[in-house]
Amino acid sequence: SIPLGYFGGIGAASKNGILFKGGNFLDILANIQHVVMDKTGTMTEGVFKVQEVKITDGFEQIDILNKLNLIESKSTHPIATAIHEFAGEIDHTQNIGEVSEIAGHGLQTTFDGKEFLAGNFKLLEKFNIDYDKNLENIPETIVATAFDGKFSGYITIADQIKEDAQETISSLKNLGINVTMLSGDKTAVVEKVAKILGIPNAFGSLLPEDKVSELMKIIATGQSVAFVGDGVNDAPVVALSDVGIAMGGLGSDATVETADVVIQDDRPSKIAMAIKIGKATKKIVW
Numbered sequence: 001s002i003p004l005g006y007f008g009g010i011g012a013a014s015k016n017g018i019l020f021k022g023g024n025f026l027d028i029l030a031n032i033q034h035v036v037m038d039k040t041g042t043m044t045e046g047v048f049k050v051q052e053v054k055i056t057d058g059f060e061q062i063d064i065l066n067k068l069n070l071i072e073s074k075s076t077h078p079i080a081t082a083i084h085e086f087a088g089e090i091d092h093t094q095n096i097g098e099v100s101e102i103a104g105h106g107l108q109t110t111f112d113g114k115e116f117l118a119g120n121f122k123l124l125e126k127f128n129i130d131y132d133k134n135l136e137n138i139p140e141t142i143v144a145t146a147f148d149g150k151f152s153g154y155i156t157i158a159d160q161i162k163e164d165a166q167e168t169i170s171s172l173k174n175l176g177i178n179v180t181m182l183s184g185d186k187t188a189v190v191e192k193v194a195k196i197l198g199i200p201n202a203f204g205s206l207l208p209e210d211k212v213s214e215l216m217k218i219i220a221t222g223q224s225v226a227f228v229g230d231g232v233n234d235a236p237v238v239a240l241s242d243v244g245i246a247m248g249g250l251g252s253d254a255t256v257e258t259a260d261v262v263i264q265d266d267r268p269s270k271i272a273m274a275i276k277i278g279k280a281t282k283k284i285v286w
């Protein structure tokens with residue numbers, strides 16, 4: 001192939017919706033050894049749909065869904081959007097307290113002074129709520145709820161794997177690049193997606209700080225690492241890696257700002273393309 005100069009490389013990338021914030025990242029990408037990625041919004045669409053509602057006996061479905069709908073209206077997480085679409089108009093007459101967002105866990109508030117939780121099972125554990133542990137093995141994302149100290153039921157939500165996700169992983173493997181997935185989502189869901197995509201190393205149920213420590217372990221092996229993410233909590237890992245790549249369409253401002261490379265159309269296949277453009281680009285030394 002014809003070696004491209006830096007400007008040629010950056011130009012070729014930008015024509016394909018890949019924005020480089022500096023030519024040096026083309027060089028680093030050309031020699032990247034490990035691509036670490038987030039799941040939600042990176043390899044999946046990041047658009048959730050409610051599938052199933054299971055309310056615990058003794059609680060009213062309408063009541064729990066109303067509470068869930070209102071608490072999620074304080075969140076910008078893609079999960080919140082799915083819940084609004086499903087539950088419809090929000091009942092603002094409820095006596096809701098202050099809502100706190102607990103990173104990697106979910107949301108907490110009160111209704112009439114009684115505690116209400118919406119999030120994953122780690123959230124329930126944090127607040128000492130008993131629930132059926134078998135639910136953790138279901139390979140679906142679950143938003144669990146608790147009211148007044150009791151598990152009040154859950155909804156399952158599903159996301160779709162992006163159409164070019166699988167080919168992205170095979171391209172990376174063909175380039176001899178190691179691939180790891182790090183996600184805040186349930187381990188059973190992360191393992192299912194990783195298996196479909198052919199990613200050998202995948203870790204779920206990670207808090208933002210756990211993503212950092214997993215990435216540090218990989219960096220400590222001496223490999224040059226690119227991280228690809230989209231989420232609100234991905235900015236620290238994007239900053240830590242040799243090249244931080246952000247999905248620009250759905251991505252949070254913080255992650256896009258911190259990133260060295262932005263993929264504007266959110267297609268993961270552009271990761272492999274960016275590396276190939278990097279390899280075809282040769283520094284012109286005057």
Ligand code: ADP
Binds near residue numbers: 186232
């Ligand atoms: P990721 O983008 O890797 O899934 P996040 O840190 O955004 O990581 O979320 C991790 C998990 O925390 C989610 O999968 C979900 O279980 C829970 N969670 C976060 N925010 C909310 C929310 N607003 N409502 C319910 N659950 C949430």
Ligand code: MG
Binds near residue numbers: 039040041230231232
């Ligand atoms: Mg994410």
